Amino acid sequence: MTTMTNAQASPVTTAPARRGPRLSGINWLVWRQHRAAFWTIIGCTILAAGWMVYQRGQLMDALHALGWPHPTSDDWDMKVSNSALTQAGYGLGFIPILIGVFVGAPLIAGDLENGTAKLVTSQSVSRVRWIATKLAITVLVVAVGTAVLAGVFSWFWSPVRDHENFISWVSGTGFDNSGPMLTALTLFTLVGGVAIGMVLRRSLLAMVVTFGFAVAVQIIWSYFRLDLGNSVTLTTNKGVLDSSPTLPNAAYELDRWFTTASGKLYGWSTCVTEPEAKVKGCLDQKGIVGWRVDYLPYSEMSSMQWFGASILLALTAALTAFIFFWGRKRIV
Incomplete structure (x- = not known):
């Protein structure tokens, strides 16, 4: 009688192959290269959104204690603290500047400065594809993050949005951080930072210039905000x-x-x-x-925001076209 060995008796089992979307090629390279920035954006978005959700609950508790939505006293809005709402508005107002300086400016300037751009484009990846992939992944992460924050802030602000004792709806603190405006402003400064970095080819210099650019955008925009509506x-x-x-x-x-x-x-x-x-x-x-x-x-607020966002997105598209034009000729 013959006996079977352990190898013969036990069939070989293999681990099931992983399924699902996975990054590969140039997409994986871009994500890995900038994963610290991307995960920082994702993490800060989750933390900020969670904080605003909690503060919204606190606000609603205070409002319900005063009889909201039909308060019994005329000065009810003076009895509710607006510090958390104001802090949220001011904090979100810095996002376009921070994203432009720390994400947009070094996105391509860093590769031009350290020679990575020449290495990548000397392989099978074309200049246009390399630029398009970098922009697409970065814009996607930033757009989703800012859209989430703007949506949560709009929800946080909605119960008291029509009361000036909290945040005036025409102020930058409220208008520019709700609806589509936060995303549009941030994408404009992000792509502007990328364009500045491509031209200057030095990360630190590009970040300094982008900071001035982003601040100037905020100041200039504040002068034109009221002109978006029909008086x-x-x-x-x-x-x-x-x-x-x-x-x-x-x-x-x-x-x-x-x-x-x-x-x-x-x-x-x-x-x-x-x-x-x-x-x-x-x-x-x-x-x-x-x-x-x-x-x-x-009632003009929503239409003013979408009109303003369309202007900023059109300017962003123009900057994007410039980036591809410049990249095809002078990227390395």
Whole structure:
């Protein structure tokens, strides 16, 4: 009788092959090269979103204690702390600058500086594919992260968004960090940093210049924000001293004038230097019969944000086209 060996008796078993999406080739190389930055973005997104979710719960507890959504007191909004909401808004406002400086500027400039670009493009990878892969993966990570943060912040802010005692909806703290605006601003500074880095070819110098660029974008954008909406004009001819136009809830006043029966406008400070007893006579002498007020209604917020985001995304697309044009000619 013959006996079977252990090898014959036991069939050879192999570990099941892993299935699922896996990065390979140039995609794997780009992810591995910048994995520290990508995981930092993902981790900070999770932590910040979790903190805002917790703070939103605290805010709702405070509001419900005051009878929200139908508070019993008129000054209920003065009894609720807005510190966490303000901190969230200010913190998110730094994201476009940080992403532009620490992710965008060195993304390609670092490879140009240390020679990695020449090594990669000397292989089977074309310049265009290398640039496209770097931009695509980075833009995807940044876009998803900022979209999540903007969505959570919008949800956090939504119960009190139409009350100026918290955050004004036309301020950069609120307007630029909710809806599509945070993503659009961040992508613009990110791609701007990449373009600056490609031109300067030095990481540190590119980061310094990108910082100035990102700050300038924030400042310039603040001057054009109110021009994104369609203003509404409210007039009254019921006098000046005893009446004043009543604006809709959460409306933002742009300007105010005195008006005559013929429609002529005077600045709101007209006759302000006159003694109180002579103010009415001064107004009557000029024929002033009422007020005119230009304002932005709260209902304009969403359309203003999408219009502003479309402008920024168009500028981002133009910078992207420049990056590919420059990369095909002068990348190495």
